[in-house]
Amino acid sequence: MTTAMKKYILLLLCIYSFTAMSVIRAQQVEKSTYGTFALTNATVETVTKGTLKNATVIIRDGYIQEVGTDVVIPKEAQVIDCKNLTIYPGMVDSGTKVGLQEIGSMSLTQDYNEIGDITPDMDALTAVNPNSVIIPVTRVSGVTSVITYPSGGLFPGQAALINLQGYTPEQMYGGFKAMIINFPSSGKRGRWDRRSDEEIKKDGDKAIKKLNDVWERVSTYAAIDSAAEGHVDYNPELAALVPVYRGEMTALVEANKTSDILAAIKWIKDNNIKAVLTGVSEGWRVADSIALAGIPVITGPVLGMPSRDTDPYDQAYKNAGLMQKAGVKVALRTDDSENSRNLPFNAGFAATYGMGKEEALKAVTIVPAEIFGIEDEVGSIEAGKKANLFVSTGDPFEPSTAIKHLFINGWNVPIESRQTLLYDEFLNRDPGVTPKAVPGKS
Amino acid sequence: MYTMNKLFLLTFLFLSVGIHAQVPTGDLLIRNGTVLTITNGVLEETDILVENGKIKRIGKNLKAPSGIKEFDATGQYVMPGIVDAHSHIAIDAVNEATNPITPEVKVGDSVDPFDLSIYRALAGGVTTIHAMHGSANAIGGQCQTLKLRYGLMDPSSFIFEGASRTIKFALGENPMRVHGEGRGVQPSTRMGVERVIRNAFQKGKNYKAKWATYEEKKKKNPNATPPLYNERYQTMADIIDGKIIIQCHSYRADEILMLMRVLSDFGVHRITFQHVNEGFKVAPELAEFGAMASVFADWWAYKFEVYYSTAYNATILTRNGVVTSINSDSGELMRHLFHEAAKTQRYGDLSDDEALSLITINPARQLGIDHKVGSIEVGKDADLAIFKNHPLSIYAIPQLTVIDGIIRFDLANDPADMRIYIDAEESTPSFYGQESVEGCLIDTDLMFSHQH
Structure with missing residues (x-):
């Protein structure tokens, strides 16, 4: 080989490696892959159909095609040996700001709180950033889907269920939207609340009146809309609320104090809407009433403070379990953005403090699916369901457990995030200490 | 007679405070x-x-x-018993945010034995806390290590006897916001933070020199005039003399290096970097300097300077030989520090002993109490x-x-x-999220009233 040729090849190599490097740098993490997968020799926690030992799960075209101990592996399948590993359905965090907030203290990176008290036409899905660094950080913990929701004001807008994989909001959309209602809170706000009893009552009545006024207007608007066959003068706020009024869209009604929860239940019943109570931090005090009303609950964070100083330190840990034992359908949320990854630990604390492992696992898998009306699509490991699942070394609630494989919508997603990449880069930093660069050694 | 009684009572109170509890x-x-x-x-x-x-x-x-x-x-x-190297519970006041330099104030003067958070911390296995001044000032007040002897009424009975003296420093956004943005004085940049700290050390050094000169003069002339006593610069002198361990709120790798540089110039080596989210980027330098690190298990993205964080921080620091602890900075998190330590087995694979060291012997080392707990x-x-x-x-x-x-x-x-x-009626209807910001900026809201 001539020197010129060698130089040419070297140049080519340089260009090639430079290009390859740019490609790696441009993407957040390795690409996900799609196709047919066979997860073999696994323990499968189906959630709905018990535990299978030494089983195989076939994933094809985004769906779980087959689950069982006697499964023929398709020739084209990429086989992933899951010996000593366990397959779980992907966990669902039923209340987060994932995709709507990047940095907590920077309002320009926050898209969950629009101006105005009544903005039900705001649609969280529109503002979901599929490239948020938070998304890979969250999903590698086995959280495959989250409810992301707007907040602030009486009607802050509509929440959306998103799967944590995809390049557009549409690709991520999980098939469920709901209207957020922050039920007016009455009573003292804390030790620092200096309002008199009369003022408190007046403020409370005013807030409820506002809610009822809006609802009366929605009622009128819906009636005219029906009569005019859709040709009513357009009002974006009222139009957005009509599906809730007609029972076609679920409302997520946030209420935390005992009195607010009871008032919210009454309001939901009086207006005959399809609703889920959210927050519900004092739900344990009125668990029987919630159960009797048959309204499901999304509660959390479990790792939270007791709502009253007189409560034992672990009351928030116990809340979910106490409601579930009283017969309430309970799903869990972290109510977090960057640390929605702690959902399994929140579930673990709920399990430890009364709910039990099995019910806590349901509260982050099949129960939310049922609440969202998509239990035929997700929430368990069953043939015909979407392949939202993960493979772990064991109990996903235990911190020492590692997540080994992850599938979202059938995509085999790498166990990688900026946080794991930083670990890879800095565990054994190279160069390490350069003597002259050490402070004090120059 | 009444006055006499009162006087007697006052004397008695004075004496009982004076005597070690x-x-x-x-x-x-x-x-x-x-x-x-x-x-x-x-x-x-x-x-x-x-x-x-x-x-x-x-x-x-x-x-x-x-x-x-x-x-x-x-x-x-x-x-x-679990040792929390960074907390703001059991004290009435956190930030003396009126000056970028307040080494003269002491958190130990505002201990609140009745704070309910103490009971909740105990319920999470915590026995010792490092009650810290906040992060409003580049050089904040002196902190106080406490034992959670809940049930005792006398604030002084919470003091951890024999603990090292510690002082809060703070770099980055918090002092910049509080003083630069909020009060229109230095520092408003990371350059300013460096100067404010360096200048304080220089003044402390000069102060120390004046007293040394006086001590020399006094040998020849017992009537020599002493320099004016100044608690602020005496404290800086004590830091230079190695009598106080610096506990520095910090996030970014560059500012961590900056402070080590300044400290080297004044011969100071006793320091624990607090939070230190980007400590993993300069772990070899921290280890070489002998600096220690007290971190969160997984907090990140709550402000820009913690956006490039990783939950593997504690593992990387430990593996690079930095004495590392995991702290709470929160009355909520403090109840489950054992769980926070456990996260290092997901984010890295620390052994049980290594993980538990993060909330026991390592924070004890950082507070100078490892000979006792x-x-x-x-x-x-x-x-x-x-x-x-x-x-x-x-x-x-x-x-x-x-x-x-x-x-x-x-x-x-x-x-x-x-x-x-x-109070059966009392509750916090929207308490969720309240703990998601660092406790370090308590008492500084007034500085930002114009923003709300």
Whole structure:
């Protein structure tokens, strides 16, 4: 080989490696892959159909095609040996700001709180950033889907269920939207609340009146809309609320104090809407009433403070379990953005403090699916369901457990995030200490 | 007569404050537990005998004085009481945010023995906390290490006798926001932070020199005039003399390097970087300097300077030889520091001993109390936390918390009167999220009233 040729090849190599490097740098993490997968020799926690030992799960075209101990592996399948590993359905965090907030203290990176008290036409899905660094950080913990929701004001807008994989909001959309209602809170706000009893009552009545006024207007608007066959003068706020009024869209009604929860239940019943109570931090005090009303609950964070100083330190840990034992359908949320990854630990604390492992696992898998009306699509490991699942070394609630494989919508997603990449880069930093660069050694 | 009585009472009060509070200690026999000593491995089916608040013997089937209180820990785990190297509970005031330099103020002057957070921390196995000044100032106040002797009324009875003196420093956004943005004075940039700290050290050095000159003069002339005493610069001089461990709120790698540079110039080497989210990027430099690190398990993205964080921080620092602890900075998180430590087995693969060291012996080292607490050893203070299930398991439940041999929390006997403020109507309807910001900026809201 001539020197010129060698130089040419070297140049080519340089260009090639430079290009390859740019490609790696441009993407957040390795690409996900799609196709047919066979997860073999696994323990499968189906959630709905018990535990299978030494089983195989076939994933094809985004769906779980087959689950069982006697499964023929398709020739084209990429086989992933899951010996000593366990397959779980992907966990669902039923209340987060994932995709709507990047940095907590920077309002320009926050898209969950629009101006105005009544903005039900705001649609969280529109503002979901599929490239948020938070998304890979969250999903590698086995959280495959989250409810992301707007907040602030009486009607802050509509929440959306998103799967944590995809390049557009549409690709991520999980098939469920709901209207957020922050039920007016009455009573003292804390030790620092200096309002008199009369003022408190007046403020409370005013807030409820506002809610009822809006609802009366929605009622009128819906009636005219029906009569005019859709040709009513357009009002974006009222139009957005009509599906809730007609029972076609679920409302997520946030209420935390005992009195607010009871008032919210009454309001939901009086207006005959399809609703889920959210927050519900004092739900344990009125668990029987919630159960009797048959309204499901999304509660959390479990790792939270007791709502009253007189409560034992672990009351928030116990809340979910106490409601579930009283017969309430309970799903869990972290109510977090960057640390929605702690959902399994929140579930673990709920399990430890009364709910039990099995019910806590349901509260982050099949129960939310049922609440969202998509239990035929997700929430368990069953043939015909979407392949939202993960493979772990064991109990996903235990911190020492590692997540080994992850599938979202059938995509085999790498166990990688900026946080794991930083670990890879800095565990054994190279160069390490350069003597002259050490402070004090120059 | 009335005045005399009052005078007498005042004198009495003055005297009782002046005298060191005699802290109560207890005797206790813990039977048959799995003892996680931290420094000497795991001892199965082992007893711990406590006398006068100290660990007297560790072994199997110990003989004990008759009538001693016993706790049967069969099937349970006994670990050293948890040490939180960064907290803001049990104090009335956090930030003296009126000047970028306030080394003269002391958190120990505002201890609140009735803070409910103390009970909640105890219930999470925490026995010692480092009550810190906030991060509003580049050089904040002096901090106070406390034992959570909940139930005692005298603030001074919470003081951890023999703990090293510590002082809060803060770099980055917080001092820049509070002083630059909020008050229109330096620092408003990371350059400013460097100068403010360097200048304070220089003044402290000069102050020290003036006193040294005076001491020389005094030898020849007993009537020589001493320099004016200044608590602020005396404290800076004490830092230079190595009498105080710096505890520096910091996030970014560059500012961490900056402070090590400044400290080197003044011959200061005792420092623990707090939060230190980007410590992993300069772990070799931290190790070389001998700086220690006290981090969050997984907090990130709550502000821009923690956006490039990784939950693997504690692991990377530990593997690079930096003495590392995991702290709470939050009354909520403090209740489950054992769980925060466990996260290092997901984010990295620290051993049980390494993970538990992050909340016991390592923070004890950082506060200069490792000769007294942080491990289960004969002669150390009987500060212990007993768990059902291994403390690093998600299924761990704290059962009993002991300080100086006295049971301060007992799950089986958790009376309502541990919770001082009783108001059935009181509740916090939107408490969620309130803990997601660092506790360091308490008391600085006034600085930003124009923004709301």
